[in-house]
Amino acid sequence: MDNPFDLSSDIAWCPGCGNFAILKALKSTLSELNYEPHEVVLVSGIGQAAKIPHYLRVNVFNGLHGRSIPVAFAVKSANPRLVVIAESGDGCMYGEGGNHFVHAIRRNPDITVIVHNNQVYGLTKGQASPTSEEGFVSKVQTLGSLSAPFNPLSIAIAQDASFVARGFAGDIEKLKEILKQAITWPGFALVDVLQPCVTFNRVNTYTWYRERAYYLDVQYDPEDRVKAFEKSLEWGEKIPLGIFYRHRKPTYQEKFYALVSYPHLLYRERAVEEVLDRELQYFQ
Amino acid sequence: MVDRTVKIGGAAGQGVQTVAEILSVILRRSGYYVFSLEDYQSRIRGGHTFTQIRFANQPVHAAKKSIDLLVCLDSLTHELHHSEVAPQGFILGHVSPQESSASLGRLIAIDFEKEAVNLGDRIFANTVAIGALSRLLGLAPQRVEDYLAQVFSKKGQEVIEKNIAAFRRGAELVGENKLFGEETIDPPENPPRFLLDGNQALGLGALLAGCTFYSAYPMTPSTGIMNSLASKAKEYGILVEQAEDEIAAINMALGASYAGARAMTGTSGGGFCLMVEGLGLAAMTETPIVIVNGQRPGPSTGLPTRTSQADLHFVIHASHDEFPRFVFAPRDPQDAINLVIRAFSLAEQYQVPVIVLSDQYLADSKVAYQDVVVTEPVKRPLPVDGQEEYCRYALTPSGVSPRAIPGGKALVVVDSDEHDECGHLTEDLTIRVRMHEKRMKKWEAMKRETRLPFTMVGRDVNLIGWGSTWGVLWETRKELARKGIEAGIIHFNELWPLPQGLRDILRSLVSPIVVEHNYTGQLAELLEQETGVELGERITRYDGRPFLIEELCARVEEVWGRG
Known part of the structure; x- marks a missing residue:
């Protein structure tokens, strides 16, 4: 069957890049969830991962480096009927956009944030990213990265993010399952996707991940925040995948629209004379 | 003709603004036109702050230097401002031990706080001050008492009664002193009905334009716009979001606009710096947006609570590469309402960013109007x-x-x-x-869209300005006329693109003088560059305070005299 999200385009990714798998998983997920392309808005930033919206049929806001989350928040707020996904790489979401990432969790907008996390800068050619391991050597980090890596899952759980998960680009089927739950989850849903960079990251390869990755099993309780935090610290010999944490709480949009008697922020004509008369009384 | 100025000074947190606000409303309700000027420091308590209220029985558009009544909520006010008081004026309140003998005005020493304590609580000190100055100004006590009852209505009957007692005590302390003496006070034929400041006007304009989304990071002097729209959020279904920074603020506004909301953001120069990346995004994605930049002196943090007109070049050229944008600068609150509506219309018509340049002087100054007229159609x-x-x-x-x-x-x-x-x-x-x-x-x-400046050509000298200086140019012109100098005014509220047909207007001007709150004369430079007409003289002020009528008048005379 044809996927309505398919779009033929000249894709600018390197052959073998993990981005292809994430694109495939995303298109299948949206199609299997029975969404139509016009219902979905994909917001991205800058970087190789951020080109993804150009490779499928959806509404697109390909904005600035690091700034996809504020845009996604506002699109969802203006028109809550839209399915809004912010998608970009680790440098974009956790580096340039780190401040927005942290504060969006506090707002709990009903958006999904998908991060292609390959622990390296691709488009600028191989520098360390916020998630690179300490000691990661590059043309810039010639002495090895001297900074500790950013742990997006721990930060999200510490901030009580509504939905926190990790997927792997080497397993499309499982990634689809996670994406389905994330996209249909009401509230801020983070999916950090481990994605090998075949050109610039010679350490965190498909094999490296396959040797270490395992899925959280059915015994694991994603409602337990402290356990989830503990799990999010696990990295190295063993790397857990799956849904780490879930906490259903009112979304920003649910809270806002419960307080005002309007369904959206779209075109609204105000009767100028009437509003003026009413408002001027406050200035008497 | 009545035309008087009251200056109320004190430390931050003492209630200068409260006293001034109550007085402004009472004066307005008593039939006077009012123009108020706020001068405050970037602190919450202490220091020195004042509000200057000019009132007259005809419309007033700017502040004067000479004070008729100085109200000192602390002794520092007395020390700093006693020399500004006109002969026959009054100084009321706390007296500085060093300066009492040097003052020109008549002195009525009152320790407002001591009087308030005698009435039960020092919290009533400001009401004692209102009582004293109301009596000096000859305001009808019943009207003031009614208004105080309205102001304190939420706090219960006891608070109202105590405030009225404090008000009466203040009046009593003034005795038979009167500012106006035998001078009769004629209420104007068309008394003003409304009193509003620039930020309230910018908010009201956005509301009328159909704005449904406002995201901003608090920054003086633009925070008042956010307050104004936030107070209407529930009633009109407006989402007002306090963003984590100005970068988020503009990106949010663009996201909302993309999705179909009418979106606006507001900031000051430093915040606008952070927004510049987003300004380019608006241009590249052709997403309509209205951005208010309330100017203050800088660069960097500068003087957070003072006024300036030095961001004109910046906002015209901000961002890399080239793209079209509109830049407007309202001349007063009434104009701000209309220009914001126009900004929204044009942002959507051309799918471009529109920048509205305000400043602390416009943002905080209250102006009284007989009528608030919306001439600009809401086009969408x-x-x-x-x-x-x-x-x-x-x-x-x-x-x-x-x-x-x-x-x-x-x-x-x-x-x-x-x-x-x-x-x-x-x-x-x-x-x-x-x-x-x-x-x-x-x-x-x-x-072709931008409108020509307000133009009233003068025989002897022609004052060119933009934005918030319109009022002081207007009043200076009247003042100069009294001295036999016929001054013209060429005043811009639509600055970019510069309107067509300027060269002929500018070339015809006798003795043009460009008046601006900056060092270089940014409008002058812009006009010279774009029209090739040399404008020569500039009168600039960049200490963070606005031009006052007498001062500007003297400087124009000086320049004119040289010519």
Whole structure:
């Protein structure tokens, strides 16, 4: 069957890049969830991962480096009927956009944030990213990265993010399952996707991940925040995948629209004379 | 004719603004036109702050230097301002031990706090002050008492009664002293009905324009716009979001606008610096947005609570590469309402960013009006109902493409990268050229859109200005006329693109003098560059305070005398 999200385009990714798998998983997920392309808005930033919206049929806001989350928040707020996904790489979401990432969790907008996390800068050619391991050597980090890596899952759980998960680009089927739950989850849903960079990251390869990755099993309780935090610290010999944490709480949009008697922020004509008369009384 | 100025001073947190606000409303309700000026420091408690209220029985548009009544809520006010008091004026309140003998005005020493404590609580000190100054000004006590009852209505009957007792005590302490003596006070034939400041006006304009989304980071002097819209959030369904920074603020506003909301953001120069990346995004994605920049002196943090007009060059050129934008600067609160409405209309008509330049002087000054007139129609091109083959950046003769919003059949694809007609990223340089030309093509029509300056040509000298200085130019002109100098005014509230036909106007002017709150004369430079007409003289002020009528008048006379 044809996927309505398919779009033929000249894709600018390197052959073998993990981005292809994430694109495939995303298109299948949206199609299997029975969404139509016009219902979905994909917001991205800058970087190789951020080109993804150009490779499928959806509404697109390909904005600035690091700034996809504020845009996604506002699109969802203006028109809550839209399915809004912010998608970009680790440098974009956790580096340039780190401040927005942290504060969006506090707002709990009903958006999904998908991060292609390959622990390296691709488009600028191989520098360390916020998630690179300490000691990661590059043309810039010639002495090895001297900074500790950013742990997006721990930060999200510490901030009580509504939905926190990790997927792997080497397993499309499982990634689809996670994406389905994330996209249909009401509230801020983070999916950090481990994605090998075949050109610039010679350490965190498909094999490296396959040797270490395992899925959280059915015994694991994603409602337990402290356990989830503990799990999010696990990295190295063993790397857990799956849904780490879930906490259903009112979304920003649910809270806002419960307080005002309007369904959206779209075109609204105000009767100028009437509003003026009413408002001027406050200035008497 | 009545034309008097009251200055109320004290430490931050003492209630200067409360006393001034109550007095302004009572004066307005007593039939006077009012113009108030706020001068405060970037602190919450202590230091020195004052509000100057000019009232008259005809419309007033600027502040005077000479004070008729100085109200000292602390002794520092007395020390700092006693020399500004006109002979026959009064000084009321706390007296500085060092300066009492040197004052020109008549002194009525009252320790407002001590009186308040005698009445039960020092909290009533400001009401004692209101009582004293109301009596000195000869305001009808019943009208003041009614207003105090209204102000304190939420606090219960006991608080109202105690305030009224404090008010009466203040009046009693003044005795038979009167500012006006035997002078009769004629209420004007058309008394003012409304009193509002620039920030309230900018908020009201946005509300009337149909704004449904405002995201900002608090920054003086623009925070008042956010307060103004936030107070209407529930009633009108406006989302007012306090963003984590100005970068988020502008990106949010753009996201909301893309989705179909009428969106605005506001900041001051430093915040605008952070927004510049987003300004370019608005231009590249052709997403309509209105951005208010309330100017203050800088660069960097500068003087957070003072006024300036030094961001004109900055906002005209901000961002890399070239793109069309509008820059407006309202002349007063009434004009601010209309210009914001116009900003929204044009932002959507041309799908470009529109920057509204305010400043602390405009933001905080209250002006009384007989009528608030909305002349600007609220125009909003409806988004098109695109079909599946819709392309957001379809090439058109005007450069403006039909705009759809997501949610309909059309897929709306926008990109900060150079893109093709359908919004997809491209590195095809032929397309790049076509798209850049498409965006720049709007410029020609936009140039015909901006309106010529307010023009009243003078025989002897011509004052050129922009934005918030309109009122002081207007009053200075009247003052000069009394001295036999006929001054003209050329005043811009639409600055970019510069309106067509300026060269002929500028060339015809006798003794043009450009008056601005900056060092270089930015408007002067801009006009000279764009029209080739040399404008010569500048009168500038950049200490963070606005031009006062007497001062500007003296400087014009000086320049004119030299010529």
